[in-house]
Amino acid sequence: MAKVLVSDSVDEAGIKILTQVAQVDIKTGLSEDELTAIIPEYDALMIRSGTKVTEKVIQAADNLKIIGRAGVGVDNVHVPSATRKGIVVVNSPEGNTIAAAEHALAMMLSLSRHIPDANQSVKEGKWDRKSYIGSEVYKKTLGVVGLGKIGSHVAKVGKAMGMKILAYDPFISQERANQLGCTLVDLDILFSESDYITLHIPKTKETANLINAQSLAKMKPHARIINCARGGIIDEDALYETLKEGKIGGAALDVFASEPLGESKLRELGNNIILTPHLGASTAEAQVNVAIDVAEQIRDVLLGLPARSAVNIPGLSPDVMEKLRPYMRLAETLGNLVGQLAGDRVESLNVKLQGDLADNSSQPLVTASLKGLLSKALRERVNYVNAAIEAKERGIHLVETRDATIKDYSNSIYLEAVGTKGTHAVTGALLNDGEIRITSINGFPVNVPPNTYMLFTLHRDVPGIIGKIGSLLGNFNVNIASMQVGRKIVRGDAVMVLSIDDPLPEGVLPEILKVGGVTDAYTVSL
Numbered sequence: 001m002a003k004v005l006v007s008d009s010v011d012e013a014g015i016k017i018l019t020q021v022a023q024v025d026i027k028t029g030l031s032e033d034e035l036t037a038i039i040p041e042y043d044a045l046m047i048r049s050g051t052k053v054t055e056k057v058i059q060a061a062d063n064l065k066i067i068g069r070a071g072v073g074v075d076n077v078h079v080p081s082a083t084r085k086g087i088v089v090v091n092s093p094e095g096n097t098i099a100a101a102e103h104a105l106a107m108m109l110s111l112s113r114h115i116p117d118a119n120q121s122v123k124e125g126k127w128d129r130k131s132y133i134g135s136e137v138y139k140k141t142l143g144v145v146g147l148g149k150i151g152s153h154v155a156k157v158g159k160a161m162g163m164k165i166l167a168y169d170p171f172i173s174q175e176r177a178n179q180l181g182c183t184l185v186d187l188d189i190l191f192s193e194s195d196y197i198t199l200h201i202p203k204t205k206e207t208a209n210l211i212n213a214q215s216l217a218k219m220k221p222h223a224r225i226i227n228c229a230r231g232g233i234i235d236e237d238a239l240y241e242t243l244k245e246g247k248i249g250g251a252a253l254d255v256f257a258s259e260p261l262g263e264s265k266l267r268e269l270g271n272n273i274i275l276t277p278h279l280g281a282s283t284a285e286a287q288v289n290v291a292i293d294v295a296e297q298i299r300d301v302l303l304g305l306p307a308r309s310a311v312n313i314p315g316l317s318p319d320v321m322e323k324l325r326p327y328m329r330l331a332e333t334l335g336n337l338v339g340q341l342a343g344d345r346v347e348s349l350n351v352k353l354q355g356d357l358a359d360n361s362s363q364p365l366v367t368a369s370l371k372g373l374l375s376k377a378l379r380e381r382v383n384y385v386n387a388a389i390e391a392k393e394r395g396i397h398l399v400e401t402r403d404a405t406i407k408d409y410s411n412s413i414y415l416e417a418v419g420t421k422g423t424h425a426v427t428g429a430l431l432n433d434g435e436i437r438i439t440s441i442n443g444f445p446v447n448v449p450p451n452t453y454m455l456f457t458l459h460r461d462v463p464g465i466i467g468k469i470g471s472l473l474g475n476f477n478v479n480i481a482s483m484q485v486g487r488k489i490v491r492g493d494a495v496m497v498l499s500i501d502d503p504l505p506e507g508v509l510p511e512i513l514k515v516g517g518v519t520d521a522y523t524v525s526l
Ligand SMILES: NC(=O)c1ccc[n+]([C@@H]2O[C@H](COP(=O)([O-])OP(=O)(O)OC[C@H]3O[C@@H](n4cnc5c(N)ncnc54)[C@H](O)[C@@H]3O)[C@@H](O)[C@H]2O)c1
Pocket: 071, 072, 073, 074, 093, 096, 097, 100, 145, 146, 147, 148, 149, 150, 151, 168, 169, 170, 171, 172, 200, 201, 202, 203, 206, 207, 228, 229, 230, 254, 255, 278, 279, 280, 281, 282
């Protein structure tokens, strides 16, 4: 039975799903060394933001197939190492959207009405109403940095509260901003014109310290900034100085450059800062949503099915997946075949998607072809996650072409590879019943199903040659299951495709090559 390690606290609803298919161990609070020591035992790892899945952990994870992040941000997972190792990384892109958006809005209202401090003062026995005069958000300007799922919800609610919404997101269309009633502006304008600024962008190389002393200096003196996205997007030292000098109205932070927040000058600030311990996703509803979402994906991957929200392989809608699944098998089989024909050190692969496959949704077929091509060298180490990266690292030049006009079969795939045995090309298609057919070899038309053991010869189309090869195989006790010859012109060059019941015994291939008229011979196992 597969084994799943759950190393952060996740909702029971997720655990229940995992136990349908696996032994589930819950071990939280592990150090990097402790996690590294036990990870080789596990097929899947389920985490929240607490566990750091470092390169070292991934290096040791010899059986791991999937890392499931019960939440959005995967910045606590070393995704490039996971990809290289063929480990799928999945998240729950929407399960906590509302929770995080509502936390940002709660922070905004808490700042505007001094709720944390007023609460504290009442609990201390005071009845001080003068110190906590607030300000309304109605008719104020809210600047939303990142108009994705969370930012959009914040914008909608802000709009409903009567706020004017400015947004900065270089990857969002004007049309989407219009739909949300937001004005798209550049970051400088957003900072200088907003009364409240809220961040909803991922932490990346580009966004690290995006908000720094210069941006903070552009804010209005009473303006407030909220970060419920990721620590490290705001330069904490610059924020501390800005708040200490009273240059802006306040800040509310749910996330920090280093978590858990250790000793920090931010804790020393007064009532112009609100700090929460990364609670954005901490609602009962969100925790159930993300746990179910990620557990279902782990279950599916352990059962050999695709994951719907993989961050390191292209996400496919169920409809597209349904259409492509049989063709993935075809592409992989053809990749494997052309790889074996082309020999070692394949230097290029040309993938041509033909007929109805010639649209962009068929991109995963290119990955499947590469996976098939590399399977001889890498065996089970290559998968849909790392095939492209492995091919690139091996210097395989990939050419993708699409031709909707080729309709010999309504959908077909043509692969051409160049390796130590020269240039070879194969085409394949699916029959109506979903059966794979190899429909050409090196341009010679054939119509054969793939077989575990196959023999291909290139020869002159002259009388007697097929008989000679047949009796030679008989002498070596090789049983022929089927045989087909493909030729373009009578008595020209031809290809013979034989399906055989067992692997070709050693020494047969050189004998076949000695038969007069045979120019080349290949044995392949699919
Ligand atoms: N505090 C929490 O507990 C909590 C909970 C959930 C999500 N989050 C964090 O919130 C953030 C947003 O999540 P989401 O689900 O809305 O993600 P999303 O992918 O839907 O949206 C992110 C948006 O940021 C934009 N963006 C990317 N780079 C940008 C840049 N350099 N400048 C401006 N915009 C940029 C993208 O175009 C996208 O529209 C993530 O960092 C996520 O990890 C935090």
